Amino acid sequence: MRSVRARAALGATVVVALALVAAGLAALLVLRANLTGQAGLQAEVAAREAAGQLALDVPYDKLETGDEEDHPVQVTDEDGRVVAVSKDLEAISGTGTDRVTPQPSPAPGTGDDGDRDDDDDDDGAGTDPGRGEVSTEDPDFGNGTATVDGESADYRFASVEATNSAGLTLTVHAGAPLAAEQRAVASVRAAMLAALPVVLLVVAGVTWLVTRRALRPVEDIRREMAAITASEDLGRRVPEPGSRDEVARLARTTNETLTALEASVDRQRRFVADASHELRSPIASLRTQLEVGAAHPELLDVPGAVADTVRLQALAADLLLLARLDAGERPGSVRLDLGALVREEVSQRTGDRIAVAVSVPEPGGPEVTGSRGQLARVIGNLLDNAERHAVGSVAVAVRGARGGAVLVVTDDGAGVPEAERERVFERFVRLDDARARDDGGAGLGLAIARDVAVRHGGRLTVAGAGECGARFELWLPGPR
Structure with a gap:
């Protein structure tokens, strides 16, 4: 990919895509946590309602569990036996036991033998239905499934303990449906997936246009430099944008470089011209003397020829030294x-x-x-x-x-x-x-x-x- 604009657009698109995916995942996780928390709160309310009835010694078969489809209930005793379930509950998971058939167990307000303890003692003491209580500790939560009247769904279960007047500790597992949470998360996820390509296309397009506009002065500089190279006219300068950004500094630096290059070339040209001019005189003088000496040996000015040769040798040495210095020796x-x-x-x-x-x-x-x-x-x-x-x-x-x-x-x-x-x-x-x-x-x-x-x-x-x-x-x- 040779275009800076294309690389910039691709890079911006990738960065935005990663950011959107990360933000979307975070949003989905927060949304799911909030909705799950609301379902857990509903399950806790249902569980505490049933636990309150058990604490008041309401018989298992008389428990009011509200809407059984929305809040399936399962009650287990200390031994893990299922002693009560809500109406039409056919299957359950996520509560510790998957049984939905109640097993015999001492009913609320009865002794271990199953008979109601209603005989009066000599001191007149009897069963006090007010001794039952519901645990005030935070309930345990878990996810599971339940089948009510042939319909299976995912639920959020809350487990609350209750103690009846006989001292029997029971655990109430009540669920709240997660269908609303699942639908909401699925809707948001679908919306994000549908919007992501559109957003990325917009980001890529905007980045392409912005980068194209930002790099337009660079293209003008390149075009002018190409024209200077083709014309070999070092007097031309690249356009300098009015901004104070990196492109403007690049243009100024380029023009400063062109100025220095023009001065160097002009100095080199003057140097060559001056050197040629300086060399012409001793060479011409030496040639003239040699030609005269060749035609008329008696007229040869040997000292003059030697002086011109020495001068020519010194000038050549100076030029050679300057050339070495210019080359950075x-x-x-x-x-x-x-x-x-x-x-x-x-x-x-x-x-x-x-x-x-x-x-x-x-x-x-x-x-x-x-x-x-x-x-x-x-x-x-x-x-x-x-x-x-x-x-x-x-x-x-x-x-x-x-x-x-x-x-x-x-x-x-x-x-x-x-x-x-x-x-x-x-x-x-x-x-x-x-x-x-x-x-x-x-x-x-x-x-x-x-x-x-x-x-x-x-x-x-x-x-x-x-x-x-x-x-x-x-x-x-x-x-x-």
């Missing part, structure tokens, strides 16, 4: 002494036009973790930038900082305008338009430095260095 995890790394890099810069003033701690200074080659490239790029713009001084300093180490490179050049202090870290950006291309870099050094710093969990910023010049500050986290 993780830096190394070598523990480095940042001060020692700075001293090493400065010592290798023999061709600088301005000597670099170094202020770093002795060995044992602040340490960082990362790629030695990439961090060395950052130091070299920052020093190259300072050398290119400085008038007479370039300085580098290293100090410990809370949670890491800080490297600061300053120069006394023209500085970086405050409005351009983020733009200088973009790729192929040169702020000095008057500088000749051969004298300046390709505009990748600071971009590489910041990308490497970010990959190492650090940050690279630029600020003014007093009245003039620029101050580049690199913070790197310490070893973890």
Whole structure:
């Protein structure tokens, strides 16, 4: 089942069906318990009426049991013998004995010999019919069947004990029909079974319609994304519904993703265009020199060709490093002494036009973790930038900082305008338009430095260095 609407409708229908079945069973059980309780109350009333007569020594054959069909009665003595039954009672079950034929037993108001105790004693004492009583304890209940005048039915029986004036304990079993309870339960059950499919169809239909309406914005988003994919137009955006639900957040997130993707593609396109432009000049210059050297060997500018080759090699290395950084290359995890790394890099810069003033701690200074080659490239790029713009001084300093180490490179050049202090870290950006291309870099050094710093969990910023010049500050986290 591939449709979300279908799955939602099916799930809601199953849940509602289970809930309705459980609620229906509970309702039927409660209804049956209530009706059974009412039948038990009727049976108890009938049993207590008959027990009251026995307590007053009414003869067994004179018991008034009311409507025998509605309230069949069976009376047993202490020995379990049936001593009396209601008229037309032909069969019974559920009372402890299924006998319906009375057996001989002392009648109410008689002794064990069956003769009435009516002889007067010398003290004038006689039988007191007021001594009989009916038990006040809760009766015992049970279900059974009875056949009265050829008609069999289910009954709820109540058993009540009574004691006559002779001290004989009798048990009266009186029943109340359960036909009304059975009919009511059957009617309710039939109504529930008839209504259940209708309710489930309504639930499924409503869920389908509601889900369809709720997912309509999702379908609009999907349709627009398909159109964007087909047209490759990343400037388009999916519609954002006015609601504040999950679908609206999905649309906003999708548009944010499209914006980031468009920016990434535009940056990639600019990168390719700028790289092609930067590569064209040294390649064209090198080709021209080689062609001239091939035609006129005496005119070959070997130093110029070497310089163009070196420049081309450096540019290719920068582009390769940026490509690796964009691909998410993780830096190394070598523990480095940042001060020692700075001293090493400065010592290798023999061709600088301005000597670099170094202020770093002795060995044992602040340490960082990362790629030695990439961090060395950052130091070299920052020093190259300072050398290119400085008038007479370039300085580098290293100090410990809370949670890491800080490297600061300053120069006394023209500085970086405050409005351009983020733009200088973009790729192929040169702020000095008057500088000749051969004298300046390709505009990748600071971009590489910041990308490497970010990959190492650090940050690279630029600020003014007093009245003039620029101050580049690199913070790197310490070893973890």
